[in-house]
Amino acid sequence: MEKYLTLFIEESKENLQKLNDEILKVEQDPEDIDTMNEIFRVAHTLKGMSGTMGFPNMEELTHRMENILELFRSEQLKVNSDTVDMLFECLDTLSDMVDNIIEGEGDFRNDSLMDKLDKIAEGNVEKKEDVSKKVEDEVAATEVLDQYELSVAQRAKGMDYNTYKIDITIASSCLIKSARAYMIIKRLEENGEIIKSIPSIEEIEDEEFDYDIELFYVSKLDTEEVESLIDKISEIEKVSVEQIKVKDKPKNVKTDNKKKNKGKKKPKKKNEKQVSDKVKINQSIRVSLDKLDNFMNLVSELVIHRTRIEDISSAYKINDLNETLEQVNRITTNLQDLVLQMRMVPIDTVFNRFPRMVRDVSNQLGKKVELVIKGQETELDRTVITELGDPMVHLIRNAIDHGIETEEERIADGKDPAGTVKMIAYQEGNKGIIKIEDDGKGIDPDKIKEKCIEKNIDVEGLDDDQIVRMIFNQGFSTNEEVTNLSGRGVGMDVVKRKISNLGGNIDVKSEVGKGSTFTIELPLTLSIIKSILVCVDNENFAIPLEFIEKIIDVKEEDIKMSYNDEVYMYNNEAVPVIRLNEKLDIKEDDTKEKVMVILKVGQGIFALMVDKIEGEKEIVIKDLGASLKGAGYYIGATILGDGNVTLILDVPKLTT
Amino acid sequence: MSKKVLVVDDAAFMRMMVKDILTNNGYEVVGEAANGKEAVESFKQTNPDIVTLDITMPEMDGIEALKEIKKLNGDAKVIMCSAMGQQAMVMEAIKEGASDFVVKPFQADRVLEALNKALG
Numbered sequence: 001m002e003k004y005l006t007l008f009i010e011e012s013k014e015n016l017q018k019l020n021d022e023i024l025k026v027e028q029d030p031e032d033i034d035t036m037n038e039i040f041r042v043a044h045t046l047k048g049m050s051g052t053m054g055f056p057n058m059e060e061l062t063h064r065m066e067n068i069l070e071l072f073r074s075e076q077l078k079v080n081s082d083t084v085d086m087l088f089e090c091l092d093t094l095s096d097m098v099d100n101i102i103e104g105e106g107d108f109r110n111d112s113l114m115d116k117l118d119k120i121a122e123g124n125v126e127k128k129e130d131v132s133k134k135v136e137d138e139v140a141a142t143e144v145l146d147q148y149e150l151s152v153a154q155r156a157k158g159m160d161y162n163t164y165k166i167d168i169t170i171a172s173s174c175l176i177k178s179a180r181a182y183m184i185i186k187r188l189e190e191n192g193e194i195i196k197s198i199p200s201i202e203e204i205e206d207e208e209f210d211y212d213i214e215l216f217y218v219s220k221l222d223t224e225e226v227e228s229l230i231d232k233i234s235e236i237e238k239v240s241v242e243q244i245k246v247k248d249k250p251k252n253v254k255t256d257n258k259k260k261n262k263g264k265k266k267p268k269k270k271n272e273k274q275v276s277d278k279v280k281i282n283q284s285i286r287v288s289l290d291k292l293d294n295f296m297n298l299v300s301e302l303v304i305h306r307t308r309i310e311d312i313s314s315a316y317k318i319n320d321l322n323e324t325l326e327q328v329n330r331i332t333t334n335l336q337d338l339v340l341q342m343r344m345v346p347i348d349t350v351f352n353r354f355p356r357m358v359r360d361v362s363n364q365l366g367k368k369v370e371l372v373i374k375g376q377e378t379e380l381d382r383t384v385i386t387e388l389g390d391p392m393v394h395l396i397r398n399a400i401d402h403g404i405e406t407e408e409e410r411i412a413d414g415k416d417p418a419g420t421v422k423m424i425a426y427q428e429g430n431k432g433i434i435k436i437e438d439d440g441k442g443i444d445p446d447k448i449k450e451k452c453i454e455k456n457i458d459v460e461g462l463d464d465d466q467i468v469r470m471i472f473n474q475g476f477s478t479n480e481e482v483t484n485l486s487g488r489g490v491g492m493d494v495v496k497r498k499i500s501n502l503g504g505n506i507d508v509k510s511e512v513g514k515g516s517t518f519t520i521e522l523p524l525t526l527s528i529i530k531s532i533l534v535c536v537d538n539e540n541f542a543i544p545l546e547f548i549e550k551i552i553d554v555k556e557e558d559i560k561m562s563y564n565d566e567v568y569m570y571n572n573e574a575v576p577v578i579r580l581n582e583k584l585d586i587k588e589d590d591t592k593e594k595v596m597v598i599l600k601v602g603q604g605i606f607a608l609m610v611d612k613i614e615g616e617k618e619i620v621i622k623d624l625g626a627s628l629k630g631a632g633y634y635i636g637a638t639i640l641g642d643g644n645v646t647l648i649l650d651v652p653k654l655t656t
Numbered sequence: 657m658s659k660k661v662l663v664v665d666d667a668a669f670m671r672m673m674v675k676d677i678l679t680n681n682g683y684e685v686v687g688e689a690a691n692g693k694e695a696v697e698s699f700k701q702t703n704p705d706i707v708t709l710d711i712t713m714p715e716m717d718g719i720e721a722l723k724e725i726k727k728l729n730g731d732a733k734v735i736m737c738s739a740m741g742q743q744a745m746v747m748e749a750i751k752e753g754a755s756d757f758v759v760k761p762f763q764a765d766r767v768l769e770a771l772n773k774a775l776g
Contacts, residue, residue, distance in 0.1 A: 173766075176738070176742075176757070178747070182747055182750055183756070183757075186751070205747070232774070234758075234770045235769070
């Protein structure tokens with residue numbers, strides 16, 4: 001059993017997350033039968049899994065939860081925020097149990113919760129009989145077709161059309177099966193209508209299916225005619241055409257129209273999703289993260305040694321070696337790309353916890369908040385994803401707590417009573433961008449200014465945007481009233497530090513009365529980066545290429561004084577100068593010829609002065625280890641081709 | 657009576673192969689064409705029962721030729737011959753009314769299956 005435990009834990013977590021999502025959906029639309037069935041199915045899976053693994057308490061709790069779900073399904077219990085709260089309580093307890101199991105302590109009993117569930121269940125038992133009959137009728141038909149599809153079939157029946165279930169297996173030798181499937185569909189549609197297809201038509205066109213297709217088809221043709229229609233097409237291994245009986249329209253014709261429209265879009269999507277999930281499972285295997293990390297490390301080592309051999313080869317000018325080396329070069333590059341891709345995880349794994357959190361937080365604060373999520377399929381390195389959770393929680397909480405106003409305030413301001421928080425992720429070049437937008441009251445620069453003066457922070461000469469950015473300074477919280485959600489002093493500075501530890505950057509734009517937007521920029525991958533090697537006093541340092549805007553040869557005279565600070569004129573703008581040797585406390589080369597590395601960090605431009613440039617190199621970031629972490633201006637070290645160790649500069653830290 | 661076939665492919669080798677497969681199995685090859693234009697001309701002259709039509713060809717490609725042939729005779733039976741990876745083209749051909757398609761490299765029984773089914 002032990003060897004299944006990891007898988008069990010992982011799958012339980014997935015299933016719990018799924019339940020979370022789907023229950024939220026049902027709360028929005030209690031009539032969504034598909035989602036309800038899905039919830040039921042997942043809960044059932046969970047029950048079976050925990051029973052098999054020998055966690056009786058977990059099994060029992062899911063069982064009681066199923067009872068409640070059954071009441072929802074048979075419409076004996078209303079889906080409202082109270083009953084949904086109860087379900088969430090179950091999910092939280094279940095996920096606590098899973099955590100406990102991870103700790104090796106097994107599951108635990110929660111009698112009070114189970115009693116509560118029992119009470120709800122019992123309170124509804126008497127009413128059960130009259131409703132169950134109605135349910136029975138519908139189940140038989142809804143097993144295969146949803147409301148909309150059913151209503152099409154019912155209408156068709158009234159006009160002497162037959163409904164068929166057609167199972168087709170395409171020959172495994174078929175090379176363009178999507179085209180083959182498309183042909184079948186086209187032939188059939190010349191003589192009738194396909195009301196449902198598993199997989200969906202879109203998936204078939206994208207070739208996202210195995211060899212089996214299941215179609216529900218309405219046509220005037222008889223069974224034999226349908227068979228011979230398909231038989232005329234080559235490369236088909238097996239066809240079965242089966243006429244299915246459709247019950248007459250249910251009596252409640254009125255609701256039919258409404259359901260038709262609703263059903264038209266939603267359930268179809270559901271099917272697509274289910275099928276595509278299935279396909280994905282078929283085509284992937286689970287690999288433990290350790291192995292993946294190890295693989296990554298090995299590839300990194302390989303890259304290091306490749307660079308070494310390159311150096312040797314160019315030093316000795318061995319032509320034969322050069323040729324092979326080119327091949328090795330190509331292969332290692334491919335390997336690198338591959339392993340980096342393998343480590344990419346969709347950002348959904350961070351985003352998916354927020355619908356639930358937003359619901360809870362906004363309920364707690366009595367605010368109405370709608371969460372909009374876009375681009376959740378954007379992929380980032382696994383390390384980035386795992387570290388991203390906390391800062392995101394903080395930002396979202398802030399947005400709801402400080403940003404979005406209460407309903408009354410919003411109405412008074414002529415805004416939509418419900419606030420909107422948007423989470424948008426997308427890829428831009430080699431960066432991942434995450435935006436968190438709210439349409440709340442925005443950040444008031446005057447308030448920030450007051451606070452800065454109070455805290456003796458110099459804000460002289462800063463414009464509003466720059467003042468708003470002061471919230472990233474240490475120990476900042478503008479909410480006079482400290483709530484238990486946010487505003488405990490550990491604030492945006494922690495968020496900023498966390499993001500810059502990931503090699504990223506955060507910025508804010510805000511407009512009073514309109515809302516704020518936080519923009520997080522992150523590197524897509526962490527471990528292997530392009531960098532420029534710079535030299536100060538014969539010491540090499542690596543600067544990640546993504547920060548570098550331009551490299552310019554300068555002389556000492558080019559540096560001007562403005563007030564008490566050294567500046568360099570770049571694009572007609574005075575840019576603050578940072579002397580790397582002073583920052584790092586090392587000697588300066590005595591040459592007068594210097595190099596200015598223009599750095600762009602978020603919105604800020606800086607001029608970093610170094611002695612000379614050594615060239616561009618692909619480097620592998622190695623952790624500095626716990627004892628050196630956070631010391632100095634370094635994010636890590638790398639081993640160069642010649643075996644020397646070089647430190648990688650922490651640009652965001654250098655420039656603050 | 658044996659069925660008349662028009663074989664269209666820009667490679668003489670491919671035409672010969674298809675021709676051999678067909679004649680060995682009781683079809684009569686009434687014409688050959690090396691590009692779409694020739695194919696349309698030959699179709700007019702020979703009036704075949706079925707056409708095997710390559711997709712990628714010079715002068716006029718298979719899709720265009722298919723459209724022309726369908727204009728001449730809406731019931732014309734045309735089997736498209738495609739290479740791997742021409743999925744989109746094959747889809748388009750089916751939309752335009754191709755009866756079936758076979759994928760290169762050809763296997764005799766696949767070609768025959770397609771022809772038999774289309775004619776049957």
